Amino acid sequence: MTDYHLRPMTAGRLFDVAADWRTLAGEDEFTVELAAVFDWCATHLTPTENDAHAMELVDDDTGVTGAILEVITARRGRLSKMLKIYASPHFWTVDRDPLIKREVVELYAAAFVLMIADGISSGVDEIKIYGRTSQMLDILSSLETIWNSGDRSGWSATLAGRWLSIAPKA
Amino acid sequence: MTNASIEAVRVKLADEMLSMTDEQLHELVMSPWAELRAQSRVLVSA
Numbered sequence: 001m002t003d004y005h006l007r008p009m010t011a012g013r014l015f016d017v018a019a020d021w022r023t024l025a026g027e028d029e030f031t032v033e034l035a036a037v038f039d040w041c042a043t044h045l046t047p048t049e050n051d052a053h054a055m056e057l058v059d060d061d062t063g064v065t066g067a068i069l070e071v072i073t074a075r076r077g078r079l080s081k082m083l084k085i086y087a088s089p090h091f092w093t094v095d096r097d098p099l100i101k102r103e104v105v106e107l108y109a110a111a112f113v114l115m116i117a118d119g120i121s122s123g124v125d126e127i128k129i130y131g132r133t134s135q136m137l138d139i140l141s142s143l144e145t146i147w148n149s150g151d152r153s154g155w156s157a158t159l160a161g162r163w164l165s166i167a168p169k170a
Numbered sequence: 171m172t173n174a175s176i177e178a179v180r181v182k183l184a185d186e187m188l189s190m191t192d193e194q195l196h197e198l199v200m201s202p203w204a205e206l207r208a209q210s211r212v213l214v215s216a
Contacts, residue, residue: 033203034203036206037206085202091199092199092200094196094199095195101188102188105195109181109184112183113180116176117176133197135190135194135201138190138194139183139186143179146182152175153172
């Protein structure tokens with residue numbers, strides 16, 4: 001499996017990622033589809049209480065950014081919420097390429113698990129992931145079942161409405 | 171929480187997601203972009 005790490009987006013990285021994704025998508029596609037995300041990222045680089053900020057999911061081996069995540073930190077850093085995953089144009093042919101299908105699955109599994117693992121290790125009380133679509137909700141339901149089927153050091157998963165919450169057992 | 175425990179979750183989740191259809195995965199990947207495009211249209215027309 002491809003290994004990833006999660007880190008805050010920086011102004012320097014934003015410039016590089018935009019250049020990479022512009023090449024992948026093409027100039028017209030970048031302008032229509034992607035530019036708005038980079039405009040948003042440019043003004044959301046610093047984590048601010050109750051406001052979203054951008055993080056990047058980076059391939060450990062290649063250093064390539066596979067996705068940009070929209071994340072909110074709240075309760076004075078005790079709550080971390082993931083709202084959206086913007087996957088690189090590299091993955092947009094997932095419905096036509098079996099190799100990309102495997103890569104997409106690994107990308108999303110890494111995004112969810114790293115949000116949880118990094119949150120726990122940084123000392124938050126709760127990590128929440130939003131299921132915006134039916135596909136996301138199906139994945140979060142699977143994640144809830146998988147999480148609760150093993151020993152997770154006292155942390156449990158609960159899907160309530162469109163939010164999956166990972167928190168210490170009451 | 172051990173790394174092995176976290177890694178086990180990642181592997182199992184990836185295995186489950188492989189049962190999703192090509193169309194479902196395409197929707198998963200593209201829906202945030204489509205949503206953003208729709209928001210941009212609203213802002214332009216406003």
